[in-house]
Amino acid sequence: MRIGSHVAVAGGLVKVGLGEAAAVDAEIIQLFAGNPRSWIPAAVDPAADEAFRTACAERDLPVVVHAPHLINLCSPSDLVLSRSTAALELTLQRAASLGASAVVVHAGSMVMSGRRAEVLRGLRDLVVPIAHRWHDVRLLIEPTAGAGEAAASTIESSIEYLDALDDPEIGLCLDTCHLHAAGEDLAAIKPVADRVGLIHVNDSRDPAGSHRDRHESLGRGTIGLAALETVLSGLQGIPLLVETPTHARDVALLKDMRAAARSSVVP
Numbered sequence: 001m002r003i004g005s006h007v008a009v010a011g012g013l014v015k016v017g018l019g020e021a022a023a024v025d026a027e028i029i030q031l032f033a034g035n036p037r038s039w040i041p042a043a044v045d046p047a048a049d050e051a052f053r054t055a056c057a058e059r060d061l062p063v064v065v066h067a068p069h070l071i072n073l074c075s076p077s078d079l080v081l082s083r084s085t086a087a088l089e090l091t092l093q094r095a096a097s098l099g100a101s102a103v104v105v106h107a108g109s110m111v112m113s114g115r116r117a118e119v120l121r122g123l124r125d126l127v128v129p130i131a132h133r134w135h136d137v138r139l140l141i142e143p144t145a146g147a148g149e150a151a152a153s154t155i156e157s158s159i160e161y162l163d164a165l166d167d168p169e170i171g172l173c174l175d176t177c178h179l180h181a182a183g184e185d186l187a188a189i190k191p192v193a194d195r196v197g198l199i200h201v202n203d204s205r206d207p208a209g210s211h212r213d214r215h216e217s218l219g220r221g222t223i224g225l226a227a228l229e230t231v232l233s234g235l236q237g238i239p240l241l242v243e244t245p246t247h248a249r250d251v252a253l254l255k256d257m258r259a260a261a262r263s264s265v266v267p
Helices: 013-023 046-059 077-098 118-134 153-163 177-183 184-194 223-232 246-264
Strands: 003-006 029-032 061-068 101-105 137-140 171-175 198-199 240-241
Touching: 003 013, 003 246, 013 029, 013 046, 046 077, 046 198, 061 077, 077 101, 077 118, 101 198, 118 153, 137 153, 137 198, 153 171, 153 184, 171 177, 177 184, 177 198, 184 198, 184 223, 223 246, 240 246
Parallel strands: 003 029, 003 240, 029 061, 061 101, 101 137, 137 171, 171 198, 198 240
Antiparallel strands: none
16 A cells, blocks of 8 residues: 655656655556646656656555546537547646556536436546547546536445546546545445545545535544544555645655554454
């Protein structure tokens, strides 16, 4: 179970990104390969990508790339769908250049009610060919907090989404804050752990069922350390990443939980 955090890379992949990774003692990192709130691709420096890829390999530091937030693979708009698939392809391409093992993309929103069955029927043809073109990078679908017509937010709707893709190489990236905000019991993660490639471990500023995606430092939100520890103790082997205001503190807390779980196992 590797433990790490999302890192900033503005100012340099190696200098800033790996500098922050070292500062928080991360064993795995996540980053945005461009502006997460823009359709405009970031300028690419192949030499910088190669230097980053080499440095991460030397440090045995796995990398995950988070796709732009604007991507919506379930949109009723042809323009948004076109931009979304192009952005997803570009993110997977860039992830391969950076030596990343996975790309996380939000499941998206139906936007309007009554579209779910139709969208799920077309999801495989839309997404899977893109994922296969970059087969060295695993695609992970991240359920959201359940606001509006969320395509996936609970465990049940997330598995339904994954089943619609019907590709064993595509998995889930679960976020504890999102699940809590969607009203899901975090204990529901364990039965589907074999389909989970990554967990974002974040506390929530808002109560269960709020459908509000606002991350909080671990133990300082409405989930609490006890609930997180109970759930995570049974998920050995799945990487954990924090996306909180206090990365170093929270990475250390998760490592303490990991150590406690190991010590409680009787040889």
